[in-house]
Amino acid sequence: MTRMMRQGTLPLDQAPFLMLSDPKMSVRAPEVRAARAASWYARTPYGLAILRHAEMGRLLIHPSLRQGSHNWAALNGVHSGAFADWWGKTILVTEGADHTRLRRLVNPAFTPKRVRTLMPAFEALTESLMADWIDTGSCDFMADFADPYAGRVLTILMGMPGGMAADILRFAADMGLGLGVTYKDCLPRIDAATEAMCALVQAAIDVRRTAPGDDVLSLLVAAAQQQNGLTEEELLNLGVMIVFAGVDTTRNQLGLGMSLFIEHPTQWEALAANPGLDLAAANECMRLRPTITWVTREAVEDFEFQGLPIAKGTTLHLMSESAGTDPKVFDNAPFDITARRGINYGFGGGIHVCLGRIVARNDMAVAYRLLSRRMTNIRPAGAPAYLPDSGNTGPICLPITFDLR
């Protein structure tokens, strides 16, 4: 037996192969489960997919890896334009001392203490959106709740007028096409949305310069005014990134959570009976059905991991859904919001761990808690539509019907 196999690692030519580039391939498919049972990694057309929880946790903090989306535009044959220029300078693709400096400057805007001050606004928002349809006993959960909720949460957080939420949602959705396989085909639309989003955020920054408030954008503006603080370009890039990164993720994750609760009505009832389970509910939804089903890393040097040689430039997809359902850690655990669970990687990990995770976890917890207080017996009211079940996923529409408590 080779040293590699003693470390539980199959040689590359014996490792399972997953067609990860096929949009029709589900990250929950039996072949992914079979690959995970056989090996902690699989080969893919992109490079490697990491399938188990322990290895994902270790690789998220591995010093030989960097965030893997930095050359996304170039890979798609796009070398300039508003989206490519912005994406190439976002915090997500920044590494080293610059990344540490950016996180040090923005982290204070996302502390648990600050997020606690936002909870009443998230509660009021949930109630006001629900009021529009609750008495009808049905809604499209995405259009009537998840979309406007995610958009308004961002305006609350950033201290922007609530009326901007619809534009933010629209621009972010079009910009999001820039991270899809049709990037080049949709270039004019993507670049126009990026320019519009930059103009919208710049206008909000200009307002905050003269009329600061107690919001994230004001804190970023203040960080630009301090010595060695943010440059003006970093300020705008970060403002746009926060809005972009926070909207689609939150709407998709809310919808995926609701789809789980529809399949597991006893869990919805458990939450209604014990509202203190709200954060556990948000976490458990992310464990089983994360919207970001993988995070990308790239090897910056040749290195060996558990006996497997990984060459510089190799792309690794760390599969959060597969890690979150890994029987070695979760023991085939079903959806159970009352269970004590270990960490899941729906917010990534390591230096690029989601900046907005405390906001997102709490705003989703508020939404599930207050919705469960009024709604029961939730069931589908027509066919839902979903994005492909790989990459960034979630419902496009989720028609439901329910009874009132």
Ligand code: HEM
């Ligand atoms: C349910 C909602 C959300 C999910 C599932 C999510 C998920 C993620 C994940 C997986 C990453 C890490 C990517 C990587 O390691 O490669 C990330 C990064 C990031 N997220 Fe989130 N996110 C959510 C909401 C938010 C919100 C609300 C904000 C802002 C208010 C936000 C801002 C960011 C930023 C700025 C980064 C980049 C951090 C860095 O590179 O240092 N996210 N997010």
